[in-house]
Each structure stands twice: as C-alpha cells, then as structure tokens.
Amino acid sequence: MYICAIEDERTKYDRIDFWDNVYGFDMRALKEVALTEPAVDVVDPKSVVTNATPILNIDLQSCTEKDLSFASDFRLRATRRDNVHAFVAYFECGFTRLPQPLGFSTSPFAKYTHWKQTIFYMKDPILMDEGEELTGRIVCKPNPHNERDLDITLIINFDGKHSKLFDKCIEYKLR
Numbered sequence: 001m002y003i004c005a006i007e008d009e010r011t012k013y014d015r016i017d018f019w020d021n022v023y024g025f026d027m028r029a030l031k032e033v034a035l036t037e038p039a040v041d042v043v044d045p046k047s048v049v050t051n052a053t054p055i056l057n058i059d060l061q062s063c064t065e066k067d068l069s070f071a072s073d074f075r076l077r078a079t080r081r082d083n084v085h086a087f088v089a090y091f092e093c094g095f096t097r098l099p100q101p102l103g104f105s106t107s108p109f110a111k112y113t114h115w116k117q118t119i120f121y122m123k124d125p126i127l128m129d130e131g132e133e134l135t136g137r138i139v140c141k142p143n144p145h146n147e148r149d150l151d152i153t154l155i156i157n158f159d160g161k162h163s164k165l166f167d168k169c170i171e172y173k174l175r
Contacts (some may be wrong), residue, residue: 003055003074043116051077071138073135074138086119135156153169
C-alpha cells in the first residue's frame with residue numbers, strides 16, 4: 001500500500017466545503033462529519049503533488065487478520081509548488097508465484113480499477129514549495145464494533161516556508 005498527496009480544491013469543495021452553505025442553510029456540522037469519512041474515488045494523476053511512498057507490504061499467502069492493524073511512518077516530497085488538500089492511499093498487488101507472474105495497481109497513474117483510490121481530505125490545505133518534505137504516520141485498525149470498518153489516524157508534521165503543522169492528528173472512519 002502507498003500514500004501520496006494531492007491538490008484537489010474543486011472536489012474538496014464539492015464533497016466537503018459544500019456544507020458551509022447548502023441552499024442558504026448553514027450545515028457546517030455535517031462538514032465535520034464529511035471530513036472524517038475518506039472518499040473512495042478516481043484521482044486525476046495530474047493532481048498528485050508529491051512522490052508516493054510505501055506504507056504497508058503484506059504477503060497475501062501468509063497474512064492474517066492481525067495484519068489489518070498497522071502503523072507506518074512516511075515522508076513525502078513536493079514535486080511542484082501547490083496546495084495539498086488530501087492524502088491518497090492505493091495498493092499494488094503482485095501474484096509472483098504463478099507460472100507467468102501478473103499483477104495490477106490502483107495507483108492514480110495506472111489503468112482504472114473498480115477499487116479506485118482512497119482519499120483523506122484535510123480541513124485546511126498545506127501550501128508546499130517544490131522540494132519541501134512533510135512527514136507523517138498512518139495508523140490503521142479494524143473498528144472494535146464492526147471489524148469490516150477501519151479506524152485510520154494520520155499524524156502530520158510539516159515545517160515549510162508557507163505552512164507549519166506539528167503533530168496534526170486527523171481521525172478518519174472508513175465504513
């Protein structure tokens with residue numbers, strides 16, 4: 001599994017900021033709920049603004065339910081000056097023990113699959129200059145009330161020219 005960051009102002013507005021004014025009604029309470037729910041959607045590869053880095057590697061032949069809980073540190077470097085509105089997780093799968101190995105990727109840069117990508121929007125964007133790095137930690141575990149749901153925490157650190165975040169903790173619930 002991999003993580004990268006994207007600029008996605010328009011879709012963030014459509015999914016999240018929309019709740020600030022719904023036909024004249026202040027629905028900001030729903031905005032807070034929407035921010036905790038990752039979106040599963042197709043990410044435009046042109047919106048990716050950092051490198052991608054691995055956060056989890058599992059062997060499909062030997063993995064257990066325990067492997068669904070993991071924590072991983074990551075470091076992302078901006079490939080251009082842009083705002084980061086969200087983080088994106090995706091996976092690649094290789095079946096290497098077959099007579100003719102095969103695999104696929106759900107990366108924004110790969111051919112579309114029905115798994116799409118998982119998008120973790122943030123309340124406020126981070127402006128990154130090209131070459132700046134942010135560090136983070138992702139913690140993922142099954143929800144104690146429904147093991148098919150995932151509780152995901154992102155902890156972000158960034159000390160950039162335009163933005164600074166220290167141990168910014170964001171909680172998500174993938175249902």
